[in-house]
Amino acid sequence: MAKSVGIIYLGLLEDPKKSLKHLSEVEKLGEEILVDRQEIVALDKRRNHNREALRALKNGAGSKTWMAVGSLLIKLPQEQASKALEKDQMHLDVEINKLRSNLKVKVNALQDMEHKDPIPGLTLQPMTHKEMRTIKSAMGISS
Secondary structure, eight states, rough: OHHHHHHHHHHHHHHHHHHHHHHHHHHHHHHHHHHHHHHHHHHHHHHHHHHHHHHHHOOOOSSSEEEETEEEEEEEEEHHHHHHHHHHHHHHHHHHHHHHHHHHHHHHHHHHHOOOOTTTTTTTOOHHHHHHHHHHHTOOOOO
């Protein structure tokens, strides 16, 4: 492995244009990874704020509540506000999951571009319910 990596890097050093192009591609992909991670953090913060708002609506008294929609404050029935927040929660969950799965692909691509081994465990998938039942039955655990 080390020998082939050395040959690849030697080839890049012999051609400065190819080397510069490769480095710019690595840098671009690294930047995309960082942006995606920041986006995940921002969406997760928004999801947490929505969760707090849903909890406050469930514990609050009254039939109407104020809700910020962009730069507007709107007075809505609590049910309608809850439905809007739950819909936004579902959208945020989908968006975060999509970014996380794309992030795994980009990190593996970056590892390939840097001629490194893939990160172990990055592509692990959770076990299905059927697989869990099979394991539990093999261990003698009743579900």
